[in-house]
Amino acid sequence: MLNILMVGNGQCGNRILDAVNKQAFGGKTKFAKFYSNQKFKSRVETIAVNTAINDLKELKFTKGKDRIHIPHLHGVGANRNVGKSVFNDNKDLIMRQIEDRGRFDVAFVVTSASGGTGSSFTPMLIKELKERYDFPVYAIVVLPFREEGSLYLQNAAFCLKDMRDSGADGIILADNQFLKQLGGDVESAYNGINDMIADRILFLLDALDSEMMMVTDLGDFKTVMDGGAGLATIGFYRAEKDVPVKTAIQKALSPSGLLFSTNVYDEASRAMVIIRGDKSYLSIDDISNEVEKLSSAVGHVFKGIIVRNGEYPQVLAVLTLESAFELEKLYAIAVDAINQEREKKERVDSKKEVNKAFSQLDGLEPSY
C-alpha cells in the first residue's frame, strides 16, 4: 500500500483536491460523505492550503483538519511576489502539517499557474519537500484561459519557470483553454474540468496501487516522468458501452481524452498506458498493436493491464512531452503580456511623477 500526499494550493488547487475527495466517495450525490467511505486503495492524505478563507469554506469533501488557512491581511491578489513572502512566513506551519501526516511514497501538488497563492506557493513548497524528503513530487498545473488577461499569463509563465527550478519530478499540465469546450458557464466549466482531472488522478492512484499484468508501478511512473522536458499530460477514456480496446486506447490519446493540447505522436517522449476492464474486452493482441503504434512514434511506452470484472474498457495514458508547441505559443503571448504590464507600470510611474509635481505644493498656501 502506497502512502500518497496530495496538496492543493490556491483556489484552483483546493477545488481540484475537493473533487478528488468527492469522487473517492464513489457516490454521485453530495451526501455521499455521510453514508460512504473513500475508496482509496492507498493511504491518501489531502491538504488544502489557501490564503483566502472563503475558498476553503467552499470545499465540501475535504476534512476540516485538512484545510489550512494561511492568514494574510489583504490576501495575495494575483501578486506572486506577495505570495512568495507569505509562504516564507508560514513555511513552518505548512511543513509541520505535512510532517505530522507521516511518511509518504509520492506527492502531488495541484495548483493553477496563473493565480496568486497557488502559483507562488507551489514551486516553493515543492522545493521545501525536495529538500526535506526523498519521495518524488509531481506538480499538477492548470493553465489559464487565454482571455483571462495579461497578469494571469505573466504569472503562468513565471510560475512554470519557477516550477522547473523547484526540483519537481514532473509537471503534469492541464489547460483550461483547451478543456473549455466542456462548455457551460464558468462555474460548471470549472467543475467539469476539475472532475476530469480528479477522475484521471484517481485512476492513476488506483493503478499505482493495483495488481497489474505486464506490470507498471510507481517506479515505471517515475521513469516516464523523468523523460522529456519535465512536462507531462494525461489522456483518458472510459467506455460507457462495449467498445473495442483498440478504440479506447486511440480515444485516450486523442484531443478529447487529453488535458493539454498536444499531438501525442509528435511531441511525446515517454508514455505509460494503463488499460482496465473486464477480461473479455482486453485482447492482448489489440493492446500490443496499439501500444506499438505509439511506441514507434514516441520512445518507450510502459503498459499495464488491470482486470476488473464487469467493467467496460478504460484507458489512462501518462505522456511526457519533448516539446510543447502549445506552451511555446503561451510563452509568446506571455512575453507580450509581460511587456504590456511593464509599460503599464511605467505609465503609472509617470503618473507618480505628476503626483510629485503636485506634492511640491504640499504645505503651501496661495498668497494674493
Added chain:
Amino acid sequence: MIKSKRIFLLVLCSVILLMTLSGSASARFEYYEEEIKVGDGYQINNYVIDVTDVFLSDKLAVFKVYKNGADKPIYDDMIGINDTLNFDLENGEVDLKLLSVGSGVLNRVNVLITVKNVDIYLTEIVNGGHEYATYSGTPVIELTKTVDESNIMVDDIITVTVTAKNTGDDKATNVIFSDPKQEHFILDKSILEQTGPMSLDIGASQTVFVYMLKATEAGIFTLKSSTATFSNRANQAFPQALSTTPTVTVTAPEIPEVPKKNAVLELSTDVDSMNVKRNDQITATISIKNTGDAPASAVWIEMVIPQDLEYVSGDSTIEVIGGVPKIYMGSFGVQQEKEFTYTVKASELGTYTLTTKLSYEYDNGVDAESQKVSTESVTGNVYVQKGKYDALLEQPIYVYVLPIIAIIAIGAWIFHRHKQYKF
C-alpha cells in the same frame, strides 16, 4: 136581675170610653172670628171667601167662595145675621156664621168661621179678594243628571251635569241639593256646585252641579241620584226628589298584547371524523347561534366527555372547572354566532358520543322573571378503532427499540461526519 144590671153598666162604660176616644180623634175644630171689609176676602188654605156685598139696612151680606183663584166661585150665598153658611173644604168643612154688619169707609162684616177636620196651613184676610190671594201648590223638582259621554275607557273623564227644573205648580222653596259620592269614579274637578238653600220658581231651571269624574275601573255603572229637598211656598216640605241616573259603560283600555320575545340558541356539535384510530385526536366543533329575537344571558356550555375519552385542549374560552370543560358567556346577542373547538383523545377502543349541554336565560320582555332554558346536543357515534401502529405497541420492545437505536446511530454518524468536514 143583678146579672142584667152588670151587663148594662159594662156596656155603658164602654160606650163612654169609646165616645171619648173617638170624639177627640175624629172631630177637630178651629174657630176664627174676623172682621172683613167688603171687597176683601178671607183665605183658608187655597180657599178664599170673598165678601162681595154688605147690605147694612137689611143686615144681609153676600159671600162667594173661590177655590185656587178660579173665576167662578164654588159656592155663594147671601145670609142674614146669625145665619150660617156651610161649604166643604178639602176633606173637612167650614161653617161661617154672620155675626154682624158694620159701616165705615167700607162696609164690613163680623163672622165666626168654624173649620172642621182640615189641616190648616194658612188663614188670612186677602185685600181685594180672591183675585189677590196667593195659592200654595206642589212644586215638583225634576232633577236630570246627564253625562257627556256614556261609553268611555278607564281613566277617561266624563262631565256630569245635574240640572233641576220646577215642573210643579208652586214655587219650590228652601231647596237643598246634594250629590252622593260616586263609586268606581273619582272626582277629577268640580266646576259648579249649587247646593242651596234656594228657591225655584215654577218652570224655572237651574244647573246645580257640574263636575268631572274620572273612571277608575271597567264596568257598567249607573250613577247615583242627586237629591233635592224642598218645600212649597207654604213651607210644606215635600218628599225629596231624585235625579235621573245615567249609565256609563267603562271599558278597560285595550292594552295591546305585547308579543313575548325569545332567545333561541341553536346548538350543534360535530366531530371532524367519525372513524378514528386509537390515540388519534378528535376535534369537536360546537356551533351556537341565537336565532331568536331576544339576547340570551348567563350562557353556560358544558362539554360532557365520556369516561374513556380524554380532554386534550380547546379554545381559550374553555375553562376546565372541576374536570369539566365549560364555557361561560355573559350575553349572547340576537343573530350572534360562535364556534368553539376542542380536541379529545380516545385511549380505548369503542363507540362514543360527545354531548354538549347548554343553558341560558333571557328576558321575554313581558314577564318579570327571566326565562330559563337548557338543551343539549349529541354528536353521532365516533368509532375508535385500532391505530395503524397499535400492532407495534403490542410487539416486544426490541421491535421498535432497535430501529430507534439505529436511527440514533445514524444520526450520531452523520453528526460526526458533519463535524469532520466542517471548516
